[in-house]
Amino acid sequence: MTPRPGPVDLPAARRRLWQESAGIAVSATGFGFVYGLAARGAGFSPIEAMAMSVIVFAGAAQFAAVGYVASGLAWPGVILLTALLNARHLLYSAALAPWLRDRPVGQRAVMAHVLTDEAFALSIAHFKRLGRADDRGYWIGAVVVTFIPWNLATLAGVALGGQIEDPSRYGLDVVFPAAMAGLCVGLISGRRELVAAAVGGTVGVLVSLALGTGVGIIAGGVLGPLAGLLVPAAAAHEEAPLGTAASAERYAETGAPHETFDRDDSNRADDG
Amino acid sequence: MASELVLLALLMGAVTYPSRALPLLAPGIERLPGWALDYLQLVGPAVLAALAAVNVMVVTVDGGQAFHVGVEWLAVIGAIVLMAWRRNLFLGLAFGVVLVAVARAFGLA
Numbered sequence: 001m002t003p004r005p006g007p008v009d010l011p012a013a014r015r016r017l018w019q020e021s022a023g024i025a026v027s028a029t030g031f032g033f034v035y036g037l038a039a040r041g042a043g044f045s046p047i048e049a050m051a052m053s054v055i056v057f058a059g060a061a062q063f064a065a066v067g068y069v070a071s072g073l074a075w076p077g078v079i080l081l082t083a084l085l086n087a088r089h090l091l092y093s094a095a096l097a098p099w100l101r102d103r104p105v106g107q108r109a110v111m112a113h114v115l116t117d118e119a120f121a122l123s124i125a126h127f128k129r130l131g132r133a134d135d136r137g138y139w140i141g142a143v144v145v146t147f148i149p150w151n152l153a154t155l156a157g158v159a160l161g162g163q164i165e166d167p168s169r170y171g172l173d174v175v176f177p178a179a180m181a182g183l184c185v186g187l188i189s190g191r192r193e194l195v196a197a198a199v200g201g202t203v204g205v206l207v208s209l210a211l212g213t214g215v216g217i218i219a220g221g222v223l224g225p226l227a228g229l230l231v232p233a234a235a236a237h238e239e240a241p242l243g244t245a246a247s248a249e250r251y252a253e254t255g256a257p258h259e260t261f262d263r264d265d266s267n268r269a270d271d272g
Numbered sequence: 273m274a275s276e277l278v279l280l281a282l283l284m285g286a287v288t289y290p291s292r293a294l295p296l297l298a299p300g301i302e303r304l305p306g307w308a309l310d311y312l313q314l315v316g317p318a319v320l321a322a323l324a325a326v327n328v329m330v331v332t333v334d335g336g337q338a339f340h341v342g343v344e345w346l347a348v349i350g351a352i353v354l355m356a357w358r359r360n361l362f363l364g365l366a367f368g369v370v371l372v373a374v375a376r377a378f379g380l381a
Binding site: 030031058069071087094105188194205210223 | 281296319321328369
Protein backbone atom coordinates (compact mmCIF):
# COMPACT_ATOMS: atom_id res chain seq x y z
CA MET A 1 0.00 0.00 0.00
CA THR A 2 1.85 3.04 -1.25
CA PRO A 3 0.50 6.44 -0.28
CA ARG A 4 -0.36 8.47 -3.31
CA PRO A 5 -0.04 12.23 -3.25
CA GLY A 6 -3.42 13.83 -3.84
CA PRO A 7 -3.99 16.18 -6.72
CA VAL A 8 -4.76 19.03 -4.29
CA ASP A 9 -2.86 20.11 -1.15
CA LEU A 10 -4.58 20.27 2.24
CA PRO A 11 -5.23 24.04 2.48
CA ALA A 12 -6.67 24.13 -1.03
CA ALA A 13 -8.79 21.04 -0.38
CA ARG A 14 -10.09 22.51 2.86
CA ARG A 15 -10.98 25.78 1.11
CA ARG A 16 -12.96 23.86 -1.47
CA LEU A 17 -14.61 21.86 1.32
CA TRP A 18 -15.71 25.05 3.08
CA GLN A 19 -17.07 26.42 -0.18
CA GLU A 20 -19.18 23.33 -0.73
CA SER A 21 -20.10 23.21 2.94
CA ALA A 22 -21.67 26.66 2.82
CA GLY A 23 -24.43 25.45 0.54
CA ILE A 24 -24.95 22.32 2.61
CA ALA A 25 -25.15 24.35 5.83
CA VAL A 26 -27.80 26.64 4.38
CA SER A 27 -29.73 23.63 3.17
CA ALA A 28 -29.47 21.84 6.54
CA THR A 29 -30.59 24.97 8.36
CA GLY A 30 -33.59 25.59 6.15
CA PHE A 31 -34.61 22.00 5.98
CA GLY A 32 -34.13 21.45 9.71
CA PHE A 33 -36.37 24.43 10.35
CA VAL A 34 -39.05 23.03 8.07
CA TYR A 35 -38.75 19.67 9.82
CA GLY A 36 -39.27 21.40 13.16
CA LEU A 37 -42.40 23.09 11.83
CA ALA A 38 -43.75 19.84 10.39
CA ALA A 39 -43.00 17.90 13.57
CA ARG A 40 -44.76 20.50 15.68
CA GLY A 41 -47.70 20.43 13.30
CA ALA A 42 -47.93 16.66 13.75
CA GLY A 43 -48.09 17.06 17.50
CA PHE A 44 -44.45 16.40 18.43
CA SER A 45 -43.28 18.17 21.56
CA PRO A 46 -39.97 20.08 21.36
CA ILE A 47 -38.24 17.28 23.29
CA GLU A 48 -39.58 14.65 20.90
CA ALA A 49 -38.65 16.60 17.79
CA MET A 50 -35.17 17.27 19.14
CA ALA A 51 -34.72 13.63 20.17
CA MET A 52 -35.35 12.65 16.57
CA SER A 53 -32.81 15.16 15.28
CA VAL A 54 -30.11 14.21 17.79
CA ILE A 55 -30.60 10.44 17.92
CA VAL A 56 -31.86 9.52 14.45
CA PHE A 57 -30.26 12.45 12.60
CA ALA A 58 -31.57 11.44 9.18
CA GLY A 59 -33.70 14.05 7.46
CA ALA A 60 -35.78 11.89 5.14
CA ALA A 61 -36.48 9.32 7.86
CA GLN A 62 -37.40 12.05 10.32
CA PHE A 63 -39.79 13.68 7.87
CA ALA A 64 -41.22 10.27 7.11
CA ALA A 65 -41.67 9.60 10.82
CA VAL A 66 -43.72 12.77 11.09
CA GLY A 67 -46.00 11.37 8.40
CA TYR A 68 -46.12 7.91 9.96
CA VAL A 69 -47.04 9.25 13.38
CA ALA A 70 -49.62 11.66 11.94
CA SER A 71 -51.22 8.81 9.98
CA GLY A 72 -51.39 6.60 13.05
CA LEU A 73 -48.92 3.99 11.82
CA ALA A 74 -48.00 1.56 14.60
CA TRP A 75 -44.46 1.78 15.95
CA PRO A 76 -43.26 -1.53 14.49
CA GLY A 77 -44.21 -0.21 11.06
CA VAL A 78 -42.39 3.07 11.72
CA ILE A 79 -39.28 1.20 12.82
CA LEU A 80 -39.37 -1.18 9.85
CA LEU A 81 -39.70 1.65 7.34
CA THR A 82 -36.99 3.64 9.09
CA ALA A 83 -34.61 0.70 8.86
CA LEU A 84 -35.35 0.28 5.16
CA LEU A 85 -35.15 3.98 4.40
CA ASN A 86 -31.87 4.42 6.24
CA ALA A 87 -30.27 1.25 4.91
CA ARG A 88 -28.71 3.37 2.16
CA HIS A 89 -26.18 4.51 4.75
CA LEU A 90 -24.67 1.06 4.44
CA LEU A 91 -23.44 2.10 1.01
CA TYR A 92 -21.98 5.37 2.30
CA SER A 93 -20.27 3.67 5.20
CA ALA A 94 -18.82 0.98 2.95
CA ALA A 95 -17.47 3.63 0.58
CA LEU A 96 -15.79 5.52 3.43
CA ALA A 97 -14.46 2.45 5.26
CA PRO A 98 -11.27 2.05 3.21
CA TRP A 99 -10.34 5.67 3.89
CA LEU A 100 -10.93 5.52 7.64
CA ARG A 101 -9.89 1.99 8.53
CA ASP A 102 -6.71 3.09 10.35
CA ARG A 103 -8.64 5.32 12.76
CA PRO A 104 -9.34 4.12 16.32
CA VAL A 105 -12.53 2.11 16.59
CA GLY A 106 -14.08 4.59 19.01
CA GLN A 107 -13.51 7.43 16.59
CA ARG A 108 -15.05 5.43 13.74
CA ALA A 109 -18.03 4.63 15.96
CA VAL A 110 -18.67 8.33 16.55
CA MET A 111 -18.04 9.16 12.90
CA ALA A 112 -20.73 6.61 12.01
CA HIS A 113 -23.42 8.36 14.04
CA VAL A 114 -23.05 11.58 12.08
CA LEU A 115 -22.77 9.91 8.67
CA THR A 116 -25.53 11.38 6.51
CA ASP A 117 -26.12 11.96 2.81
CA GLU A 118 -24.46 15.35 3.18
CA ALA A 119 -21.50 14.13 5.27
CA PHE A 120 -20.83 11.40 2.75
CA ALA A 121 -21.08 13.77 -0.17
CA LEU A 122 -18.70 16.32 1.32
CA SER A 123 -16.16 13.91 2.79
CA ILE A 124 -15.79 11.46 -0.10
CA ALA A 125 -15.27 14.34 -2.53
CA HIS A 126 -12.80 15.95 -0.09
CA PHE A 127 -10.86 12.73 0.44
CA LYS A 128 -10.63 12.07 -3.27
CA ARG A 129 -9.37 15.57 -3.97
CA LEU A 130 -6.83 15.20 -1.19
CA GLY A 131 -5.85 11.63 -1.99
CA ARG A 132 -6.18 10.59 1.67
CA ALA A 133 -8.58 10.85 4.59
CA ASP A 134 -8.75 14.06 6.61
CA ASP A 135 -10.39 13.75 10.04
CA ARG A 136 -10.95 17.45 10.43
CA GLY A 137 -12.51 17.58 7.00
CA TYR A 138 -14.93 14.84 7.99
CA TRP A 139 -15.95 16.64 11.18
CA ILE A 140 -16.44 19.85 9.24
CA GLY A 141 -18.80 18.16 6.80
CA ALA A 142 -20.60 15.95 9.29
CA VAL A 143 -20.84 18.07 12.42
CA VAL A 144 -20.04 21.74 11.78
CA VAL A 145 -22.15 22.21 8.67
CA THR A 146 -24.75 19.47 9.12
CA PHE A 147 -25.37 18.20 12.67
CA ILE A 148 -25.18 21.56 14.44
CA PRO A 149 -27.22 23.61 11.94
CA TRP A 150 -29.78 20.80 11.61
CA ASN A 151 -30.36 20.60 15.35
CA LEU A 152 -30.41 24.34 15.98
CA ALA A 153 -32.83 24.82 13.11
CA THR A 154 -35.03 21.99 14.37
CA LEU A 155 -35.24 23.73 17.73
CA ALA A 156 -36.14 27.02 16.08
CA GLY A 157 -38.76 25.38 13.85
CA VAL A 158 -40.45 23.43 16.61
CA ALA A 159 -40.45 26.49 18.87
CA LEU A 160 -41.91 28.78 16.21
CA GLY A 161 -44.34 26.10 15.03
CA GLY A 162 -45.90 26.07 18.46
CA GLN A 163 -46.75 29.76 18.10
CA ILE A 164 -48.79 29.31 14.91
CA GLU A 165 -52.40 28.46 15.72
CA ASP A 166 -53.56 27.28 12.29
CA PRO A 167 -50.60 26.28 10.09
CA SER A 168 -52.89 25.25 7.21
CA ARG A 169 -54.05 28.85 6.86
CA TYR A 170 -50.53 29.73 5.73
CA GLY A 171 -50.17 26.69 3.52
CA LEU A 172 -47.71 25.10 5.93
CA ASP A 173 -49.54 21.77 5.83
CA VAL A 174 -48.31 21.33 2.27
CA VAL A 175 -44.67 21.57 3.35
CA PHE A 176 -44.56 17.90 4.30
CA PRO A 177 -45.84 16.32 1.07
CA ALA A 178 -43.93 18.84 -1.04
CA ALA A 179 -40.73 18.08 0.86
CA MET A 180 -41.29 14.33 0.48
CA ALA A 181 -41.87 14.74 -3.25
CA GLY A 182 -38.83 16.98 -3.65
CA LEU A 183 -36.58 14.60 -1.73
CA CYS A 184 -37.90 11.75 -3.83
CA VAL A 185 -36.94 13.57 -7.02
CA GLY A 186 -33.45 14.09 -5.59
CA LEU A 187 -33.04 10.32 -5.19
CA ILE A 188 -34.11 9.45 -8.72
CA SER A 189 -31.02 8.79 -10.78
CA GLY A 190 -32.35 6.24 -13.25
CA ARG A 191 -35.42 4.45 -14.54
CA ARG A 192 -35.50 1.93 -11.72
CA GLU A 193 -35.90 4.70 -9.14
CA LEU A 194 -38.53 6.35 -11.32
CA VAL A 195 -40.56 3.14 -11.56
CA ALA A 196 -40.12 2.45 -7.83
CA ALA A 197 -41.41 5.93 -7.02
CA ALA A 198 -44.35 5.76 -9.41
CA VAL A 199 -45.43 2.33 -8.21
CA GLY A 200 -44.76 3.21 -4.57
CA GLY A 201 -46.98 6.29 -4.80
CA THR A 202 -49.75 4.51 -6.72
CA VAL A 203 -49.80 1.44 -4.48
CA GLY A 204 -49.62 3.68 -1.42
CA VAL A 205 -52.76 5.57 -2.44
CA LEU A 206 -54.76 2.54 -3.57
CA VAL A 207 -53.98 0.46 -0.51
CA SER A 208 -54.57 3.46 1.76
CA LEU A 209 -58.06 3.89 0.33
CA ALA A 210 -58.81 0.23 0.96
CA LEU A 211 -56.98 -0.57 4.19
CA GLY A 212 -55.85 2.70 5.77
CA THR A 213 -52.89 5.02 5.33
CA GLY A 214 -50.53 3.13 7.62
CA VAL A 215 -50.82 -0.06 5.60
CA GLY A 216 -50.75 1.90 2.35
CA ILE A 217 -47.43 3.59 3.09
CA ILE A 218 -45.79 0.29 4.01
CA ALA A 219 -47.23 -1.41 0.92
CA GLY A 220 -45.94 1.37 -1.33
CA GLY A 221 -42.53 1.36 0.32
CA VAL A 222 -42.13 -2.41 0.02
CA LEU A 223 -43.71 -3.08 -3.38
CA GLY A 224 -42.34 -0.02 -5.20
CA PRO A 225 -38.73 -1.27 -5.09
CA LEU A 226 -39.82 -4.70 -6.31
CA ALA A 227 -41.40 -3.06 -9.34
CA GLY A 228 -38.24 -1.03 -9.88
CA LEU A 229 -36.17 -4.20 -9.92
CA LEU A 230 -38.25 -5.46 -12.85
CA VAL A 231 -36.57 -2.82 -15.01
CA PRO A 232 -33.64 -4.63 -16.67
CA ALA A 233 -30.26 -3.30 -15.59
CA ALA A 234 -29.41 -2.58 -19.23
CA ALA A 235 -32.41 -0.28 -19.48
CA ALA A 236 -32.02 1.36 -16.07
CA HIS A 237 -29.83 4.24 -17.27
CA GLU A 238 -28.43 4.56 -13.76
CA GLU A 239 -26.43 7.80 -13.58
CA ALA A 240 -25.40 8.07 -9.94
CA PRO A 241 -25.82 4.98 -7.73
CA LEU A 242 -25.87 5.74 -4.01
CA GLY A 243 -22.52 5.36 -2.31
CA THR A 244 -20.52 6.51 -5.30
CA ALA A 245 -18.73 9.78 -5.77
CA ALA A 246 -21.06 10.47 -8.68
CA SER A 247 -23.98 10.56 -6.26
CA ALA A 248 -21.92 12.72 -3.91
CA GLU A 249 -21.41 15.23 -6.68
CA ARG A 250 -25.19 15.74 -6.83
CA TYR A 251 -24.89 17.52 -3.50
CA ALA A 252 -21.97 19.68 -4.54
CA GLU A 253 -22.50 23.34 -5.15
CA THR A 254 -23.69 24.48 -8.54
CA GLY A 255 -20.84 24.94 -10.94
CA ALA A 256 -18.51 22.51 -9.23
CA PRO A 257 -16.61 20.31 -11.67
CA HIS A 258 -18.53 17.09 -12.25
CA GLU A 259 -16.67 13.85 -11.79
CA THR A 260 -17.90 10.33 -12.30
CA PHE A 261 -16.58 7.25 -10.56
CA ASP A 262 -17.43 3.59 -10.54
CA ARG A 263 -19.01 2.23 -7.37
CA ASP A 264 -15.88 0.20 -6.72
CA ASP A 265 -13.70 3.25 -7.13
CA SER A 266 -13.76 3.95 -3.42
CA ASN A 267 -12.33 0.51 -2.71
CA ARG A 268 -9.18 1.46 -4.53
CA ALA A 269 -8.64 4.31 -2.12
CA ASP A 270 -6.40 2.30 0.14
CA ASP A 271 -4.11 5.13 0.96
CA GLY A 272 -6.34 6.79 3.57
CA MET B 273 -44.46 18.17 27.88
CA ALA B 274 -44.99 14.90 25.98
CA SER B 275 -41.96 12.68 25.63
CA GLU B 276 -43.23 9.23 24.61
CA LEU B 277 -41.88 9.68 21.08
CA VAL B 278 -38.38 9.91 22.56
CA LEU B 279 -38.58 6.13 22.93
CA LEU B 280 -39.57 5.89 19.28
CA ALA B 281 -36.57 8.06 18.39
CA LEU B 282 -34.31 5.70 20.32
CA LEU B 283 -35.72 2.70 18.50
CA MET B 284 -35.38 4.46 15.15
CA GLY B 285 -31.81 5.32 16.05
CA ALA B 286 -31.17 1.71 17.03
CA VAL B 287 -32.16 0.44 13.59
CA THR B 288 -30.34 3.26 11.80
CA TYR B 289 -26.96 3.09 13.50
CA PRO B 290 -25.96 -0.41 12.30
CA SER B 291 -26.22 0.57 8.64
CA ARG B 292 -24.02 3.57 9.34
CA ALA B 293 -21.51 1.79 11.54
CA LEU B 294 -21.11 -1.83 10.49
CA PRO B 295 -19.03 -1.28 7.35
CA LEU B 296 -16.87 1.25 9.19
CA LEU B 297 -16.37 -0.98 12.22
CA ALA B 298 -16.31 -4.36 10.50
CA PRO B 299 -15.27 -3.88 6.87
CA GLY B 300 -16.67 -6.54 4.55
CA ILE B 301 -19.86 -7.13 6.51
CA GLU B 302 -21.74 -4.89 4.09
CA ARG B 303 -21.23 -7.31 1.21
CA LEU B 304 -24.87 -8.08 0.65
CA PRO B 305 -26.08 -9.81 -2.51
CA GLY B 306 -26.35 -7.48 -5.48
CA TRP B 307 -30.13 -7.73 -5.61
CA ALA B 308 -30.36 -6.68 -1.96
CA LEU B 309 -28.24 -3.59 -2.57
CA ASP B 310 -30.34 -2.76 -5.62
CA TYR B 311 -33.53 -3.17 -3.60
CA LEU B 312 -32.27 -0.93 -0.80
CA GLN B 313 -31.35 1.76 -3.29
CA LEU B 314 -34.97 1.85 -4.47
CA VAL B 315 -36.60 2.00 -1.03
CA GLY B 316 -36.02 5.73 -0.59
CA PRO B 317 -37.84 6.90 -3.73
CA ALA B 318 -40.70 4.44 -3.14
CA VAL B 319 -41.31 5.37 0.51
CA LEU B 320 -41.04 9.11 -0.10
CA ALA B 321 -43.37 8.91 -3.11
CA ALA B 322 -45.88 6.89 -1.10
CA LEU B 323 -45.78 9.42 1.73
CA ALA B 324 -46.24 12.39 -0.60
CA ALA B 325 -49.02 10.79 -2.63
CA VAL B 326 -50.96 9.49 0.35
CA ASN B 327 -50.64 12.81 2.12
CA VAL B 328 -52.22 14.83 -0.70
CA MET B 329 -54.58 12.27 -2.25
CA VAL B 330 -56.10 10.50 0.75
CA VAL B 331 -58.17 12.18 3.45
CA THR B 332 -59.97 10.72 6.42
CA VAL B 333 -63.73 11.29 6.36
CA ASP B 334 -66.00 9.89 9.07
CA GLY B 335 -63.36 7.40 10.12
CA GLY B 336 -62.78 6.11 6.59
CA GLN B 337 -60.47 7.06 3.74
CA ALA B 338 -61.55 9.04 0.69
CA PHE B 339 -59.81 10.20 -2.48
CA HIS B 340 -59.04 13.91 -2.40
CA VAL B 341 -58.43 16.31 -5.26
CA GLY B 342 -57.31 19.83 -4.40
CA VAL B 343 -54.86 22.66 -4.82
CA GLU B 344 -52.36 20.64 -2.78
CA TRP B 345 -51.80 18.56 -5.90
CA LEU B 346 -50.60 21.63 -7.79
CA ALA B 347 -48.34 22.56 -4.88
CA VAL B 348 -46.66 19.15 -4.87
CA ILE B 349 -46.43 18.94 -8.65
CA GLY B 350 -44.86 22.41 -8.67
CA ALA B 351 -42.33 21.31 -6.04
CA ILE B 352 -41.46 18.27 -8.14
CA VAL B 353 -40.99 20.33 -11.29
CA LEU B 354 -38.86 22.95 -9.55
CA MET B 355 -36.75 20.33 -7.82
CA ALA B 356 -36.15 18.49 -11.09
CA TRP B 357 -35.50 21.71 -13.01
CA ARG B 358 -33.51 23.82 -10.55
CA ARG B 359 -32.34 21.17 -8.04
CA ASN B 360 -33.64 23.52 -5.40
CA LEU B 361 -35.92 22.03 -2.78
CA PHE B 362 -36.64 25.30 -1.02
CA LEU B 363 -37.80 26.94 -4.20
CA GLY B 364 -40.29 24.11 -4.59
CA LEU B 365 -41.43 24.32 -0.98
CA ALA B 366 -41.85 28.08 -1.18
CA PHE B 367 -43.89 27.76 -4.36
CA GLY B 368 -46.15 25.16 -2.79
CA VAL B 369 -46.72 27.08 0.43
CA VAL B 370 -47.45 30.38 -1.32
CA LEU B 371 -49.77 28.76 -3.86
CA VAL B 372 -51.84 27.02 -1.19
CA ALA B 373 -51.87 30.06 1.13
CA VAL B 374 -53.07 32.36 -1.66
CA ALA B 375 -55.66 29.86 -2.87
CA ARG B 376 -57.06 29.51 0.64
CA ALA B 377 -56.98 33.26 1.27
CA PHE B 378 -59.18 33.76 -1.81
CA GLY B 379 -61.46 30.90 -0.88
CA LEU B 380 -60.32 28.74 -3.80
CA ALA B 381 -59.33 25.77 -1.66
